Amino acid sequence: MIFLYLFITFFQIGLFGFGGGYGMLSLIQSEVVHRHHWMTTGEFTDIVAISQMTPGPIGINSATYCGYTAVHNAGYSGFMAVLGSLTATFALILPSLILMIAICKLFMKYMKTQTVHDIFAGLRPAVVGLLGAATLLLMTPDNFGTPSLTPWQFWISCFLFAATAVGTWKFKINPIRMIVYCAFAGLLLLY
Template sequence: MIYIYLFITFFQIGLFGFGGGYGMLSLIQTEVVHRWHWLSTSEFTDIVAISQMTPGPIGINSATYCGYTAIHNAGMSNTMAILGSATATFALVLPSLILMIIISKMFMKYMNTPAVQSIFTGLRPAVAGLLGAATLLLMTPENFSTPSESPWQFWISCALFAATFIGTMFLKINPIKMIGYCAAAGLLLLY
């Protein structure tokens, strides 16, 4: 019976948890600590710390660990706790999966209509502007230095920026490889 409550609880959190994983944490805490008493406050705090340290989204990681701990605290075996972990994780992801399938089907059906084409035509410059704004926000003295403070660091940073742009845009070098190349160059030239 606890699996059904676990599924319903995390499905609701996945459905109404806007604002990403950090926005879900208060919902998860309210449900698993205060409402169902599956975890203590200290256990939940430990789970949040572990979720931040492990790779992946914090909301999904928290659901995974909460599902495991809830079943384990109910006195069931580790195998059953793993099933609880899978149940909570699946339930949290399911609303987003359903919404994305519906949106994808609608998009595939209407993607060639003039209204949808107009929407995407209008979105392209907005996305380019947002990427440009993010780039400008990162071009700070802390990241690039200034010519008056440290000319060497400034010009090396500008050269790495230009090389990355040219490498990914025109030479079609894999962006992950470019990150590695620039990290190595930064280590050699700026250390």
């Protein structure tokens, strides 16, 4: 039964997840952590970190790892957990595949009309809002710590967050390098 719920959940996320993978993160977290309780916030945070470091789109990577973790946490293992990964991944990309095939011919015919331009102008603020929501949802005590309980972790996390933002925006440092630098900093903090 979990496979059916996985398919429906990730199909809905794929259907309504505008803004790419980062825009989908808030929807994925809302469904898999808060609504279905398939995993904890800490597990989801780990999934996001792994999804960012592995090649491929973050939304698809997150769906793959969430499918595996959800089925594994439900008591299945081995091939069944892999089947959970495949189910969640396929369900996430299926709406895009269907919509792109259906819209492609219409878009090519009507792409220069004012209505199409107005639709895209209306979607832009929604995409920015989803990206902002994804950022805010990941700023939790699990990720940053708290100033009262774990001040060392909190201030180091805030510094890494600010350094990454400034490094990529102001100094145009390659985001891949910033990921490596922050991973190295995280390894140093383990010791």
